[in-house]
Each structure stands twice: as C-alpha cells, then as structure tokens.
Amino acid sequence: MAIAKTNLFLSFSLFLAFNNFVTLAKLPDYALSLAKLNDDNHLEYALSKILIPRVVGSSGHRKVQDFLISELESYGLTVELDRFSERAPIFGNLTFTNIIGKYNPNADEFLAIACHYDSKYFPNNPNFVGAIDSAVPCAIMLNVAKIITPHLSKIKQKSNLGILYIFFDGEEAFKDWSNKDSVYGSRHLAKKMSEKVTATQGTNEIKSDIDRIEVLALLDLIGARNSKFRNFFPNTEALHSLLVNIERNLFDEKQLEGKNFQFLASYSDNFVDDDHRPFLRRDVPILHLISTPFPKQWHKPSDNAANLHWPSIRNFNKVFRLFTYIFVFVHDENVNFRFKNLNANW
Numbered sequence: 001m002a003i004a005k006t007n008l009f010l011s012f013s014l015f016l017a018f019n020n021f022v023t024l025a026k027l028p029d030y031a032l033s034l035a036k037l038n039d040d041n042h043l044e045y046a047l048s049k050i051l052i053p054r055v056v057g058s059s060g061h062r063k064v065q066d067f068l069i070s071e072l073e074s075y076g077l078t079v080e081l082d083r084f085s086e087r088a089p090i091f092g093n094l095t096f097t098n099i100i101g102k103y104n105p106n107a108d109e110f111l112a113i114a115c116h117y118d119s120k121y122f123p124n125n126p127n128f129v130g131a132i133d134s135a136v137p138c139a140i141m142l143n144v145a146k147i148i149t150p151h152l153s154k155i156k157q158k159s160n161l162g163i164l165y166i167f168f169d170g171e172e173a174f175k176d177w178s179n180k181d182s183v184y185g186s187r188h189l190a191k192k193m194s195e196k197v198t199a200t201q202g203t204n205e206i207k208s209d210i211d212r213i214e215v216l217a218l219l220d221l222i223g224a225r226n227s228k229f230r231n232f233f234p235n236t237e238a239l240h241s242l243l244v245n246i247e248r249n250l251f252d253e254k255q256l257e258g259k260n261f262q263f264l265a266s267y268s269d270n271f272v273d274d275d276h277r278p279f280l281r282r283d284v285p286i287l288h289l290i291s292t293p294f295p296k297q298w299h300k301p302s303d304n305a306a307n308l309h310w311p312s313i314r315n316f317n318k319v320f321r322l323f324t325y326i327f328v329f330v331h332d333e334n335v336n337f338r339f340k341n342l343n344a345n346w
C-alpha cells in the first residue's frame, strides 16, 4: 500500500437514497441470531493454513491457493481461477492466480468482497508471513462465506444479487511500489472483467462484468490491536455507516469483546493505494476497509501470529459477517453507488 492525497468530489445525494442501509436503530432479529453463529475454531484453523510464507511462485503460495479453493468449494460456492503470467522485478516471469468464489454466479449484480493472499517478498527475511497483511483478511472472508452461505439461500430476494469472494494474487511489490510493480492480480482481473460483456436477464441490457459490481469491499491490514477503519469514499458512506451502526448495536447487545470501536464515522481523504485502484479507475464503488494509520508491524518481521489481537479479529469478523448478510437481506433492487461525472485523478 502507499498513501497519497487526493481530492474527492463530495456528493452525499446517492447514499441518501439508500437510507435503509444506514438507519438500523436496532439490529433486526435475523441479524442478531446470525451474530451468535460464531465458528472461531474455523477462523483459527483457516488462519493457520494461510499464515505461512506465500510469495508468488513459492510452494507456500501454491499450498494456500489449494486451501482457498478447497474451502470455497466446500461451502458450495462456484470457484473461478484467473491465471496469467507477467514479468516482475527480481523474479522475471511469474504465474499469478486470482481466486474467485461465487455465490449465485449467474446473478445480474454482485457484492464483491476482496483481499490479497500473496505475502510480501523480503530478500533478507524468507520467513515473513504477513499476518495482518493479509492472512487475517483471507481467513475472515472464508469464515464469513462458510457461515452465511447456508443462510443466504433462505432469503427471498426480489433482486438478483450474487457475491464474489475475490482473493487477489500479487498485491505486493517485488521491489519498489509503483503502478507497474504492485496489484498484479487486481489489474488483470479488472481489465478482464471490463472486457467481458453479457446481456442482463429479462431486460437484455448489455453490461460488462465489472459494471455488475455494486460495490467492492476491500479488506486489508486487519488484526492489530487498536485498529481503526475510516471511510475513504463519499459515495459508499452509507455502507461504511452501516458498519459503524452494526458495531454499536453489537456492543449494546454485549456481542463484542472489549471496548475498542474499530469502525469510525470519520472521513479520510488520504488515498491509500491498494488492490482497489484498477477497479476504482473503472468507476467501481469502493469500501476500503484498511486500518489507518497503518499498524506498527506493517511490513516488519513482527507482522506475525504473536502480534495479532484476537478480540479485534473476532469483533471485525462478526461485524463484517452481519454487514454482508444484511446487504443481501435488504437488497430488493439494484443499488447505484457510482459517481456521476466524477473527475477523479488516481
């Protein structure tokens, strides 16, 4: 990741139209019962399988890939691989593999949830495991998918919504972070999805796959003590507010551990460069769930299991599980969070 300042056009009109995403005075019963469906053993098990050095092209990388695929398939999701080669500094030609688990794969619109599963290459530290960066987000995504998938099929949707669980490959720079040496997987997938067009069921409207993403929620740097997740994009503020609201409600219901509220109702105009960049450039609404300021172990050998803060992980996991479920539950028509005529400069 890298941080730069950017000027965002502030428009709050779009999310006001979707007030039902924000104004939960109290958690509905279905959400509260889902909050109690924890599977912390699975969360820890998933993390233990991912928390190994997994630099692109290494044997650990392949092991994690196999694990992610077999887990997603075991939840009944359809798994698609996006495999390609690209030259990288130091390593030369590398094979990258994005892994996408799909719930309701033939839907017309999608909620996309993403993180990266590669770990950063450090020439002097072959044991770097990238716990918060981004093994924990991967384990959370698996745990959320495992728990909610059986319950989603019970929801009678008026809309035709699916979920994409995207595990990006090659987020990390091999040498120095730049537009070329970073986010290899997300650059490839965003391009591929923008080039694939299909007809919408019923209306026959022609749309690219990338335009079928209603929002991309990107998880990164999760699991450190005292993490804070702010809102970076005005057009998805309603969704960020929903996270804030869910966390407050769960706290009131005594469903959270400790008193550290991780989701802050504050806006940051720091652009944190990450896997969302290629999607943002193509106008995909983004919810960037990355802790800022970055935790102190970021890109250090100390980003390991010993420095994880499990109450924060379990709390984040629970809040995000409810967020995902509620998004599908209240979704009765397609939601447009896209800016109109945004003159963006990233």
Ligand SMILES: [Zn+2]
Binding pocket: 001, 120, 133, 172, 299
């Ligand atoms: Zn990193």
